[in-house]
Amino acid sequence: MIMNITDISPWNLAAGYILFTIPLSIILWLHVPMFTQTIVSILRMTVQLLFVGFYLQVIFRLNNPWLNSAWLLVMIGVADISIIRGCGLKMMKFVLPLFVALIVGTSLPLLSFIGPVLKLPNLLEAQYVIPIGGMILGNCLRADIIGINNFYVSIRKAEKSYLNSLAQGARLREALRPFTGDAFQAALMPTVATMATIGLVALPGMMTGVILGGANPVTAIKYQIAIMIAIFSGTSITVFMAILLTVKNNFNAYGLLDHGIFKK
Amino acid sequence: MKPAPAIEINDLSVRFDGKTVIDTFSMCIEPGEKVIITGKSGSGKSTILRSILGFIIPYKGAIRIENELLTGKSVWKLRTCMAYVAQEPELGTGLAGDILSRPFSYRANLHLKGSFDNVPELMERLLLPNEILNKDIAALSGGEKQRIAIICAILLDRGIILLDEASSALDKAATLAILELLDSKKMLTVLSVSHDDKWLSFSDRIIELRGGSTGI
Numbered sequence: 001m002i003m004n005i006t007d008i009s010p011w012n013l014a015a016g017y018i019l020f021t022i023p024l025s026i027i028l029w030l031h032v033p034m035f036t037q038t039i040v041s042i043l044r045m046t047v048q049l050l051f052v053g054f055y056l057q058v059i060f061r062l063n064n065p066w067l068n069s070a071w072l073l074v075m076i077g078v079a080d081i082s083i084i085r086g087c088g089l090k091m092m093k094f095v096l097p098l099f100v101a102l103i104v105g106t107s108l109p110l111l112s113f114i115g116p117v118l119k120l121p122n123l124l125e126a127q128y129v130i131p132i133g134g135m136i137l138g139n140c141l142r143a144d145i146i147g148i149n150n151f152y153v154s155i156r157k158a159e160k161s162y163l164n165s166l167a168q169g170a171r172l173r174e175a176l177r178p179f180t181g182d183a184f185q186a187a188l189m190p191t192v193a194t195m196a197t198i199g200l201v202a203l204p205g206m207m208t209g210v211i212l213g214g215a216n217p218v219t220a221i222k223y224q225i226a227i228m229i230a231i232f233s234g235t236s237i238t239v240f241m242a243i244l245l246t247v248k249n250n251f252n253a254y255g256l257l258d259h260g261i262f263k264k
Numbered sequence: 265m266k267p268a269p270a271i272e273i274n275d276l277s278v279r280f281d282g283k284t285v286i287d288t289f290s291m292c293i294e295p296g297e298k299v300i301i302t303g304k305s306g307s308g309k310s311t312i313l314r315s316i317l318g319f320i321i322p323y324k325g326a327i328r329i330e331n332e333l334l335t336g337k338s339v340w341k342l343r344t345c346m347a348y349v350a351q352e353p354e355l356g357t358g359l360a361g362d363i364l365s366r367p368f369s370y371r372a373n374l375h376l377k378g379s380f381d382n383v384p385e386l387m388e389r390l391l392l393p394n395e396i397l398n399k400d401i402a403a404l405s406g407g408e409k410q411r412i413a414i415i416c417a418i419l420l421d422r423g424i425i426l427l428d429e430a431s432s433a434l435d436k437a438a439t440l441a442i443l444e445l446l447d448s449k450k451m452l453t454v455l456s457v458s459h460d461d462k463w464l465s466f467s468d469r470i471i472e473l474r475g476g477s478t479g480i
Contacts, residue, residue, distance in 0.1 A: 160354035167317055167348040168420065169372035171340065178356070253336025254318045 017042075056130065065124035072133050076102045079141045083242075086145040088263045089152065097245035098144070105238030106136050109230035117226050135206060135227055136234040139191065147187030147239035148246070154179050155257055162257075172247070172255045180243055187239040191232050198228065268331035270295045270424050270453035271316060276325035278311050285311050288325070291471055295423070298446065298454040300463055303473030309457040310351075312473075313426045316455075317348055329424070344372045347417035351429035353409050360404060360412055361397035367420060379419045386415045390441050406433035414442060418449075427456040431463070439463075 008016075020042060027035050059071055080102055084094045110133050114120050120128060155162055155176075165175035198204055199221075206227045210220035250258050271293040278286040286308040293299050301309045314320045316327055318339035327334040329342045355363045368377050387394055390411045396404065404412065410433050417425055425446070431439040443466045446454055456463060464470060 158354065158356075160350065160352075161356045163317075163319055164348070164350065164354060164356070165367075165370075166319075167343060167346070168367035168370065168416070169344040170367070170370045171372070174370050252321075254321065254339050256319065256321075 056126075059130065060126045063126045065122070068124045068126045068129050071130060072106070073103075075134060075137055076106060079137050083141055083144045083148065086141075087149040087152070089148070090261050090263060093249040093258075093261055094148075094246055097249065098148075098242050101238045101241035101245055102137070102140060102144075104241055105140055105234045105236075106133055108237060109136055109234040112233075113226055113230045131209075132227065132230070136230050139231045140235050140238040143187040143191065143235035143239055144242055146190070147183045148242055150186045151179055151183035151243050152250070152257075152261065154182060156259070156262070159257065166255050172251060175255065176247065180240075183243060184236075184239055188232070188235060191235055195228055195232065198224070204228075267295050269293060269328070270297070270330060271455060272328040272331075273312070273316075274326045274328075276312070276315060276327065277323045278308065278315060278320055279323045284323075286315075286322075289473075290325075293453060293455060295453055296451050298466060298468045299456070299471060300467040300469070301455065301457045301471045301473060302459060302464070307473040309473055310428050313348070313428050313455065313457060316426060317343060317346065345422055346424040346426055347420045347422040348426045349410065349413045349417050349428065349430040351432055352406065353413035355401055355409065355413060355416070358401060359397065360399055360401050360408075363401050363412065364397070364416055364419070367416060373420060376419070376421055379421055382419060383415065386418060386445075389445055390415060391438050407435070407438060410434060411438065411442070414445075418445070423451070424453045424455070427454065427458070429457055429459075431458070431460060436462070 024035065024038065026032075027038060055071075059067060076099065080095060080099045081091070083098060084091050087094075110129065111123055113132055114123050114125065114128050118128065123129070158179075162175055162179070166172075194204075199207075204224055207217075207220045207224040210223050211217055215223075250261050252258065269292045271291070273289060273291050276286055276289040277284065285306075289308070289312065291299075301312060303309050311320060315322055316329070316334070318334055318336075329345055332338055332342060334342055356366065358366075364383060365380060367373050368380060383397075384394060387396070392408065392411050392415075396408060396412075401409065401412070410430055414427075414430060431442055434442070439460065439462050443462060446452065447466065454467075456467070458464070
């Protein structure tokens, strides 16, 4: 069962924007102070997606492994900066370790997906590596913001309890373990909840995309299961590695947290 | 040969945000000595205890524990020579019994697991009912928490114990029970911050801090 996806003409898409008048009218009517912000977000969404659409067309046409990898690195770099900003932390001490965590956490499940699962001969095939990499990375971004923020803010809040562990003879790793566990749990909880309700509450994006692309729903489900495995392993690896790799920079030789890492 | 001092501080200066809190403070505490630090609020009493634990890095001066200089490298070993009880102990979350057993899961304390058998005796000596061990630590009163923290410190079997107003939430009977317990441990070095007269009469020596400067 192969169907062709119906394209949307630019005029029809422009007409679709009319729907925005409903939320914008409600915002104005309720005097919610987010009208300008919403307009800016709509414009950004349009420009960014148009840019990415044109850029991806070129990338897909060239399908050069080096170019594909470079684009993936750009995506990782943007995610890296967005995570640190989202956590309210200072850039310098996090940017490099988090970049490494994101590279490992994205590429490992991505290559497993494309290699052993899809059995594609070219591991860096643009059609697969970029959208699937983007999905893993998008989920890592959300999980890392929750995880890293939870870890450092919890230690700052419960610093007396943390110092008490050190006074009782805990090594740094031992004193940080409960905070690492809590941060890991908080970061992964949304994905665990998604896995438990997937297909019941909503059809996930990947599956919808594959079905819209004309594939059999059973094939779509197989893709969805594989991507959920990749997302869950990817987020686990990045959160765990991000905490592990950033600790070295942010605790001194005495095991004390550097409070200078927080923006406020 | 005379044994090395348990704690030796030379010309310790501590600054917070450019303000001097401790200025060229020195003291020497012999093994087994029971010493009390007194002084007005803000005179730096707690700062001295926290500096000894390596929770504050001094601006100047040196701290030696059992003759070993406190540095970023040695602090991890030296912390295992001491036990600490804060004025408002924050012991983590969970049941009081789990809080007591938690430090024994740390590698440095694995060999001390046997001392956990002394919990019932210590609970009785510090006038705490055993049922408290099954209660959430957050549900305990300030005085109960302080006694749980003291029991934990005693179970760790360190040579030095640092107490920061450790009986501030206790009544007379419970305070005396703690003093009796500490007094029975002749080899234990005690350095305590307190204003309580009962502690002052228990001590071998009193160090009075005057406005952060040397005042022994």
